[in-house]
Amino acid sequence: MQRRERLNVVGVDAVGPYALLRLARGRVDPGGPGQFFMLEAPGRVLPRALSLCLAPPGELHFLIDAVGPGTAALCSLERGDAIHVFGPLGNGFDLGVERPLLVGGGIGMAPLPYLAEALRFPPTILGFRSERHAEAASLMPGAEVVIDPVLVTDVLPNGFDILACGPEPMLRALPAGAQLAWEAPMACGYGACYGCAVEIGGELKRLCVEGPVLAA
């Protein structure tokens, strides 16, 4: 059940160029892999939509790339700060797959550590744009890592049920039947703003209520 609560910051760890924001869980349900939360970005008008990266006992972890003022504000949080968190929201991954293969691109790997736990650590391929970005693969020991110009689609084996999150060109290049976690600018996360519409299969879908995980 979703709820909005002010959660304490336990810490922020650097993971390559990204930051892992660790929050005390409070009474917030971590939800399922691929679901997301709206995190208050201090000093900003709108919260930021982030999928859950890990849910160790009593905590919620979010992997964040500081690409703008909101994510930068989140990465600058310190232990002792507190922010409002609303969730879990949206539809996560369907875990009822026989031969899962996790595929992540860049910061799109964010929901995969939590997903890997739920699926008992299936084979995983992660793609990054540089060695430094690839340091984030430390969150998923055993993953196969490729670095640009090699793409995850260059090394994709056949015969797996793909569950993926990453940049839009990567998602659109994956085969039909894959479960894809999409991303879009989102003001509310609960179907109110119509901002997160993405064209999939010729139709505009509100990612927050129909996704963010959709079939390819």
Add this chain to the structure above:
Amino acid sequence: MLLNASGCLDALVAPEVAAQLDGFVTKTITPLRREGNAPPRIAETAHGMLNAIGLANPGRERFLNDHLPRLRELELPLWISVGGFCADDYAETCAALTDVHAVELNLSCPNVDEAADSAGEIVAACRAATSLPLYAKLSAAHADLPQVARAVADAGADGLSLINTLRGLALDPHSHEPVLARGSGGLSGPSLKPIALHAVHACYTATRLPIVGMGGVASAQDVVDMLACGARHVALGTALFADPQLPQRVREELTGLDLDEVFARAHVVAEPRVFAA
């Protein structure tokens, strides 16, 4: 009366948020279904947000046959936001509506090409088509907003909704291209509040019509300010995106305040020497 601003809440998806309000205002309904503009459709700014959703809606037929019956089950007063591209578009939708609390005529969406007919002509056509209460939603971008307010009052509007978003532009800092696929969008959020207060006050002074005040409302203090400028009702917009429990919080903060007394202040601040229109 605490409402949502049109387009800032889907009561069918989030009925628990709508239940905190005194009435629900629908997203604008146009005669035909609209997918809306291409993404990206929203962008945050320093003190607000831009949207270019583009009146995405199921169209009149599907709204009347599918959405409206389900909205009625919420047992909330329903305000139907009506849009179009000529006066007949608006009037035909008004004629098809019965048993709703009010109709809000969206005469000011910044994200579609504007109707060719004037606000007064559209209101007059709708007045002839329905006896339902008609609220004209106007933009503060008019050079002489009180004049437009008087025109829609003369055409038969029962009230005003003030204000809609104002057209703005945000650029990507790296490419210098517009962030929104449409280019420009409608600015909402805290930046709008002083503009909205002035618009509400100027139009209240000009018409004495009941006004739904909106634009940057995020707290009980903002609600009080709107009432003190002449608004009878207040709508929450962008702030609802960040906090779906906002209506309940605002309501709790307003407990114990004499809102009629606050509204009465609008007559005091109505002195022209205090506020030039």
